[in-house]
Amino acid sequence: MAKITLDNVTKNWGETQVLKPMNLAIENGEFVAILGPSGCGKSTTLFLLAGLYAPSAGEIAFDGHNVNRIDARDRNVGIVFQSYALYPNLTVRENIAFPLRFKTMGKEEVVRRVEEAANLVQISALLDRRPSQLSGGQQQRVALARALVKEPNILLLDEPLSNLDATLRITMRAELKSIQRRLGFTTLIVTHDQIEAITMADRIICMNNGEIAQIGTPDDLYRCPNNLFVAGFIGTPPMNLLKGEADGRCLQIANASFDLDAECAGAVTFGLRPEDIALVSPEAAQLQGEVVTVEPMGREVFYTIDTPAGLIHALEYGEAVRHAPGAKVGISCKSDLTLVFDACGNRIADLHADFSNHAEVSARVLEPAN
Numbered sequence: 072m073a074k075i076t077l078d079n080v081t082k083n084w085g086e087t088q089v090l091k092p093m094n095l096a097i098e099n100g101e102f103v104a105i106l107g108p109s110g111c112g113k114s115t116t117l118f119l120l121a122g123l124y125a126p127s128a129g130e131i132a133f134d135g136h137n138v139n140r141i142d143a144r145d146r147n148v149g150i151v152f153q154s155y156a157l158y159p160n161l162t163v164r165e166n167i168a169f170p171l172r173f174k175t176m177g178k179e180e181v182v183r184r185v186e187e188a189a190n191l192v193q194i195s196a197l198l199d200r201r202p203s204q205l206s207g208g209q210q211q212r213v214a215l216a217r218a219l220v221k222e223p224n225i226l227l228l229d230e231p232l233s234n235l236d237a238t239l240r241i242t243m244r245a246e247l248k249s250i251q252r253r254l255g256f257t258t259l260i261v262t263h264d265q266i267e268a269i270t271m272a273d274r275i276i277c278m279n280n281g282e283i284a285q286i287g288t289p290d291d292l293y294r295c296p297n298n299l300f301v302a303g304f305i306g307t308p309p310m311n312l313l314k315g316e317a318d319g320r321c322l323q324i325a326n327a328s329f330d331l332d333a334e335c336a337g338a339v340t341f342g343l344r345p346e347d348i349a350l351v352s353p354e355a356a357q358l359q360g361e362v363v364t365v366e367p368m369g370r371e372v373f374y375t376i377d378t379p380a381g382l383i384h385a386l387e388y389g390e391a392v393r394h395a396p397g398a399k400v401g402i403s404c405k406s407d408l409t410l411v412f413d414a415c416g417n418r419i420a421d422l423h424a425d426f427s428n429h430a431e432v433s434a435r436v437l438e439p440a441n
């Protein structure tokens with residue numbers, strides 16, 4: 072188990088800097104997800120830690136020791152790639168034992184470690200098969216056992232679940248997390264699946280365009296995004312982001328004005344999560360709109376509402392469809408759940424807008440569906 076520190080680490084390919092100076096500290100035993108859109112630098116960060124890439128500048132340290140010049144195979148890091156990369160002509164046993172081939176260790180020790188790793192991921196019965204005789208989930212477990220067999224200090228996972236079907240992903244997600252908890256490896260997982268990141272990780276590094284947009288617990292990123300990128304990236308369906316203008320304690324969004332709980336001035340963006348919206352009677356809210364589409368999704372109903380501030384998405388829990396297309400509704404939300412971002416896209420801490428009459432929100436004064 073090792074603490075990982077990055078101090079102003081960058082990566083350039085030719086003239087292009089794909090990783091801007093990155094500073095990061097990951098504690099012993101932490102499970103951290105690197106999340107972000109395609110091309111933002113997630114795998115680059117992981118490969119730098121693995122020693123597969125050398126940094127262009129800066130220092131990578133494990134437990135305070137600079138590892139910049141230490142070879143991948145000497146870093147005591149286990150890696151699981153998206154493709155699994157199993158050797159088709161080797162048995163499962165030989166695949167798992169492969170990373171030990173350069174270690175000076177007796178045959179019995181190799182057998183012990185292979186069996187222990189196979190046991191951990193529950194593939195002991197498959198050791199004499201070849202990869203082609205395994206399902207996708209079983210192959211994924213072999214790749215994980217191969218990473219564990221070195222008894223690494225750090226486990227690096229590069230989209231390890233992306234080739235699995237939806238059900239298996241959920242099972243493997245829970246299994247990975249439980250193995251990590253039991254063995255206590257410092258673990259980094261690269262993913263572009265936010266559910267994966269939110270469900271497994273203690274902390275998430277959200278990256279955009281070669282740099283860290285925010286690091287925090289899943290709840291921090293969801294409830295207190297530092298900036299518009301994180302606000303728009305985390306959450307499905309995404310946060311509603313409305314353009315507005317602040318003047319003192321007044322926020323104007325299209326034809327509606329709201330009270331702010333502190334002074335502010337200039338162009339702002341106002342953020343409102345779909346599930347935090349209550350659709351109330353039009354006269355009970357400052358901002359009104361017309362329901363355009365209604366999508367019942369089983370446990371919830373997803374509404375798209377056309378308002379003078381643009382289209383707004385709202386999610387109401389429960390099966391009941393309360394508003395039909397064409398219904399006029401008011402958009403309401405508890406003020407402490409609203410977010411305000413400045414003209415540069417940074418969230419203004421502790422600034423909220425009074426978006427409605429709270430009594431109306433809690434009473435859920437709703438128009439009947441017509």
Ligand SMILES: Nc1ncnc2c1ncn2[C@@H]1O[C@H](COP(=O)(O)OP(=O)(O)OP(=O)(O)O)[C@@H](O)[C@H]1O
Nearest residue numbers: 084089107108109110111112113114115116261263
């Ligand atoms: N060997 C290389 N030479 C030049 N550019 C590269 C090389 N490897 C990666 N890049 C560029 O670096 C940037 C970051 O790539 P990286 O693979 O880290 O992204 P990612 O976030 O992991 O993306 P994805 O989710 O699509 O795997 C991309 O713009 C990519 O095109």
